Amino acid sequence: MSTRFPRPTLPGSGKDLISDIDAYLASDAMRALVAAFHGDPDGLSGPAATLTERIDRLYEFTATVSTRLEDKERNTADELPMTPDQADTTLAAVTALGLRDELPPRHREYDHVLMLGGLVRACFNRPAYAARLVDDGVVTAAAVTALGGHRAFKVSDESVKDPNERESAISERLGHPELTDEYAALDLGTRLAFGLGEPEGVEGEESPDPAKLPGLTWGVRHYRRGDGLSVRVAAAPSGDPKRRAHTGETYAFFAERMTSLRPGARLLLVTTPIYAPMQHFTAVRMLALPYDVEVETIGGDVPDRAPALRQPFTPTKYLNDLRTTVRALRALAEDALARDELG
Structure with a gap:
C-alpha cells in the first residue's frame, strides 16, 4: 500500500463532536475513497447542505460499493470487482478513517x-x-x-x-x-x-x-x-x-x-x-x-x-463495513445536533 492520508479526529474522541463529525466526513481519506469509485467527493463538504444531508449522500454512495445484503451476516457477502488502484485507495482510506487501527488504550x-x-x-x-x-x-x-x-x-x-x-x-x-x-x-x-x-x-x-x-x-x-x-x-x-x-x-x-x-x-x-x-x-x-x-x-x-x-479482511470487507460505519455516524450526528439545539 503506497497511498497515505492524514488521520482525521475520530468523532467522539475529540472536544467538539459536531465539528469532528464534519471533518471526518469531508476528510481527504473519505473524499479520495468516494472519488476512486466514481462518486462525488464535493458532496461531502460545503455549506450548501446540512451535515445530515451530506452524511445521507455518503450513505447512498456506500450502497454502490457494498456487497452485503440487508439483514444478512457479513460473512455471506461476495467480493466487489475493483482495480488495483481502487483497492490501494480503499485500504489507505480506511486506515486513516480508523478501520485498521490497533492503537493502545489512552489510559491505564x-x-x-x-x-x-x-x-x-x-x-x-x-x-x-x-x-x-x-x-x-x-x-x-x-x-x-x-x-x-x-x-x-x-x-x-x-x-x-x-x-x-x-x-x-x-x-x-x-x-x-x-x-x-x-x-x-x-x-x-x-x-x-x-x-x-x-x-x-x-x-x-x-x-x-x-x-x-x-x-x-x-x-x-x-x-x-x-x-x-x-x-x-x-x-x-x-x-x-x-x-x-x-x-x-x-x-x-x-x-x-x-x-x-x-x-x-x-x-x-x-x-x-x-x-x-x-x-x-x-x-x-x-x-x-x-x-x-x-x-x-x-x-x-x-x-x-x-x-x-x-481472518484476513479484503478491501471489499472494509467497504461493506464503511456502510455500517456511516449509518452509525448519521445516528450520532442526529443526536448530537438535537442536543446542541436544546442547549
Whole structure:
C-alpha cells in the first residue's frame, strides 16, 4: 500500500463532536475513497447542505460499493470487482478513517472494560485481547463485561458459500463443535481468556419460541476470578422479538440493566479494528451522550491466536463495513445536533 492520508479526529474522541463529525466526513481519506469509485467527493463538504444531508449522500454512495445484503451476516457477502488502484485507495482510506487501527488504550485505569460479541472468531479473539491487556497490566478495571446477543450461527451458515468459512466449520476446527450460537461462543471465549470457573450466578429469560422469536431471550452469567475481578457475559434482548439484539441494544441493556454509570466514568470497548469506528459511534450515542461518560474503543488481536481464528479482511470487507460505519455516524450526528439545539 503506497497511498497515505492524514488521520482525521475520530468523532467522539475529540472536544467538539459536531465539528469532528464534519471533518471526518469531508476528510481527504473519505473524499479520495468516494472519488476512486466514481462518486462525488464535493458532496461531502460545503455549506450548501446540512451535515445530515451530506452524511445521507455518503450513505447512498456506500450502497454502490457494498456487497452485503440487508439483514444478512457479513460473512455471506461476495467480493466487489475493483482495480488495483481502487483497492490501494480503499485500504489507505480506511486506515486513516480508523478501520485498521490497533492503537493502545489512552489510559491505564478504567471503570469498565467491555468486549463485544459477534461470530465465532470475534467471541474468542476479543476476550483474548482484553484479557491480555488486563493480565499484562496495560489496563486495570473494576469490572469486565462481554456483551452479545442470541445469534444462531446456522442462519449465517446457510448463505456462506465456502464451507470452510461457515461458523460450524470454524467451531469444529477450534475443537468446540457444540457451539451453535453467539452467547455460548462468547461465554466460552471469555471463560478461556480470563481463566474462569463456574458462574457465581445466572439470570435471564428464555423465549417461548427461540427459533422464531430469538429477541425475547436474554441472559447474564456472573463470574469472579481468583484475583477478585468481576467478569460478566451477557446476551441482551432485542427491541424486535424476531431478530437478535443489535449493537445499540446491547449498550442500552448494559447501561439500564447491568450497571449504574456515574458521570465521568471511563469505559474501554474492545473489538476488532474493522468494526471499531461503527461500534464507537454507537457507544458515544448510547453511552457517552446520555450518561456523560468517557468512551474509548480499540481494536486488536493477540498475535499467537489459533489459525482458525485468523481472518484476513479484503478491501471489499472494509467497504461493506464503511456502510455500517456511516449509518452509525448519521445516528450520532442526529443526536448530537438535537442536543446542541436544546442547549
